[in-house]
Amino acid sequence: MARTAGSHGARTAEAIRRAGLRLIFERGYEGMTLRDLAQAVGLQPGSLYNHIATKQALLFELVSEHMRTLTDALDAALAGVEGPLARLDAFVTFHVSYHLTRKVEVFVNNSELRSLEPDNREAIMALRRAYEQRLAAILAEGAQAGLLAVPDIPVTTYGILSLLTGVVTWYRPEGRLAEDEIVAIHRRLILDGLRGGGG
Known part of the structure; x- marks a missing residue:
């Protein structure tokens, strides 16, 4: 109690x-x-x-909490999803949906990396790499199975994440398209693009 x-x-x-x-x-x-x-x-x-403890400790707590919440939610979204195409689709759907509703957290997480002290920054970068690796593994599996055309795993991983995360810079809830429409467009961009425009 x-x-x-x-x-x-x-x-x-x-x-x-x-x-x-x-x-x-x-x-x-x-x-x-x-x-x-x-x-x-x-x-x-x-x-x-x-x-x-300090202002720096507060920033580190905020950013690390965001990364852990993001990664845990992704793992839940991917749980039970089989096959690289389905997993890539689930990843895109999750990442865009999550970021559309967390503009403040995402902005602070990305823009204030520079303000973290070296040890804190490296700890956050490790969390970011762990998240990125989940996408990289999906791309590698799809490429190995001949289902995805991936010219370079790391570059493609960073490119996809930049595109998907970019929604926070321009999306407005009162805008022309609803959240599910924004998600659907990104799903088509990524899935069709990596499968050569269809298939």
Whole structure:
């Protein structure tokens, strides 16, 4: 049974994470101060240290949490899906759908890598490589089976991820196309492109 004080502390910590994410998105890591963060959650600046060690630690927590959530959700989306074509289709569907609804997290994850200290940055890069490897393995399996035309596994992996992740820079919920239509277009681009336009 959790004590009330502990429960309140957990809620405060979550409020700090949410406010920190929003402020970093709006102002950038360098532009956000701990005073800004404390004010956003109604705390005295010194009280923040009851919940976060440093501003850098907060950024690392936000980015690593995003990468772990992303990878766990991908693994769930791929569970039970057999065959490289079906798995590639599931990957594209998942990646685009996930990123369409998490613009703030994705922006901070990508734009603030430069703000991470070397050890923290390497830890995040390892998580990113693990995610990328899931797509690379699907492409390699499809190429080996003769189902996909993949001229270079790493370059194709990075190219696909750049294309799919790019939706966060231009998609607007009030725009001309609904989310499922955006997903369907990307599925056709990737699957038809790697199968030579059809098949």
